[in-house]
Amino acid sequence: MHLDRRIKMQLAIYALVQQQGLGPLLASGEGGFQASGVERVGRRHVLASLAGGALAAPAVLRAQGTWKPAKPITIYNPLAAGGVCDVHLRFLGERVGRKWGQQVIVDVKAGAGATLAAAQMVNTRPDGYTVACMTINSLRYPHYQTANWHPLRDFSYITGLSEFTFGVVVRADAPWQTIGDLVETGKREPEKLNYGTSGIGGTGHLLMLETEQATGARFTHIPYKGGAEFMPALLGEHIHFVPDGAQWAPFVESGHVRLLAMATPERFAKYPDKPTLIERNINAVAVSPYGLVGPKDLPQGVIQTLHEVYSEAMNDAGHQPLLDKFIQVPWRRNPQEYRAFAEKYFVDVKPMLIKSGLAKA
Numbered sequence: 001m002h003l004d005r006r007i008k009m010q011l012a013i014y015a016l017v018q019q020q021g022l023g024p025l026l027a028s029g030e031g032g033f034q035a036s037g038v039e040r041v042g043r044r045h046v047l048a049s050l051a052g053g054a055l056a057a058p059a060v061l062r063a064q065g066t067w068k069p070a071k072p073i074t075i076y077n078p079l080a081a082g083g084v085c086d087v088h089l090r091f092l093g094e095r096v097g098r099k100w101g102q103q104v105i106v107d108v109k110a111g112a113g114a115t116l117a118a119a120q121m122v123n124t125r126p127d128g129y130t131v132a133c134m135t136i137n138s139l140r141y142p143h144y145q146t147a148n149w150h151p152l153r154d155f156s157y158i159t160g161l162s163e164f165t166f167g168v169v170v171r172a173d174a175p176w177q178t179i180g181d182l183v184e185t186g187k188r189e190p191e192k193l194n195y196g197t198s199g200i201g202g203t204g205h206l207l208m209l210e211t212e213q214a215t216g217a218r219f220t221h222i223p224y225k226g227g228a229e230f231m232p233a234l235l236g237e238h239i240h241f242v243p244d245g246a247q248w249a250p251f252v253e254s255g256h257v258r259l260l261a262m263a264t265p266e267r268f269a270k271y272p273d274k275p276t277l278i279e280r281n282i283n284a285v286a287v288s289p290y291g292l293v294g295p296k297d298l299p300q301g302v303i304q305t306l307h308e309v310y311s312e313a314m315n316d317a318g319h320q321p322l323l324d325k326f327i328q329v330p331w332r333r334n335p336q337e338y339r340a341f342a343e344k345y346f347v348d349v350k351p352m353l354i355k356s357g358l359a360k361a
Helices: 003-019 023-028 037-051 057-064 084-100 116-123 179-188 203-215 228-237 246-254 299-313 319-325 335-348 352-357
Strands: 074-079 104-108 132-136 155-163 164-169 194-197 220-223 242-245 257-262 288-294
Touching: 023 164, 074 084, 074 116, 084 104, 084 132, 084 155, 084 299, 084 319, 116 132, 116 203, 116 288, 132 155, 155 299, 155 335, 164 179, 164 228, 164 246, 179 257, 194 203, 194 228, 194 299, 203 220, 203 352, 228 242, 228 246, 242 246, 246 257, 288 299, 299 335, 335 352
Parallel strands: 074 104, 074 132, 194 220, 194 242
Antiparallel strands: 132 288, 155 288, 164 242, 164 257
């Protein structure tokens, strides 16, 4: 090959990989990419496309899902160790680790209303080796708290994982048999009863703020870092009830707690005799999905690979039984769908936060 033609070919390859965000991988050689290897793989594609007057997009599209880590990956967990999210992340991480031959470490970063994990992405290198599980509260938090990060500006959206199912539960020996009984006590004795959730501004907290506004009842909020903390508090009689994600489901099955109502659009098939909050004139439905995000400027090839490998892990035969234990469902979203959801919800949720008194107009 003449020198000028070879230079043109290499420049074309360079332009392609920079356009697709694969430049850092080529420079480091991580994930199995080597400059000489790309030159060999891309040569016939690039030359063919140059001859045809077009860039070799198919070759790049194939490369997008082929990043492979050369060292362990860390996933930050926003909720308490031993909770549903923690168990779920470890289950998926174990299967991803087997596929890659690299350990996936789940590191608990609970706090700040379950937003601390995602917030770490501001100071994280965009190389794919550290990402975070993000709860929906990261899309609410900047509306009512000062933050040095913005969920639409500072994160790369990778993949949706699951969605918490919410209900209101009390201990099995509690005097309240229905959600109406609980509300009446909250009206008769304001702020005497306390409840535990995953944090200020979280979905459980918002459910109770809406319940208070709809009924005139008043309760006292005790924030925790997740279900692994608020369920022992409930069973140990430190709080009176829990209006949060179904960390409580196994305790309903064992008879230790009583389910009063579901925060779902319709009655839940598993508990057909339990009303929804809507049926009791409390217009509150829990929306609480979670998924993986990375720092901004994460290369598209890394994003796509992480999405694909976690989607594959969610196809494992043991995945749905794990979610069934906590009455959860998969929340499958590709990177584009996840970002679109975040952009819409960030705007849509503000009026509700203002109405609840958390955010200012």
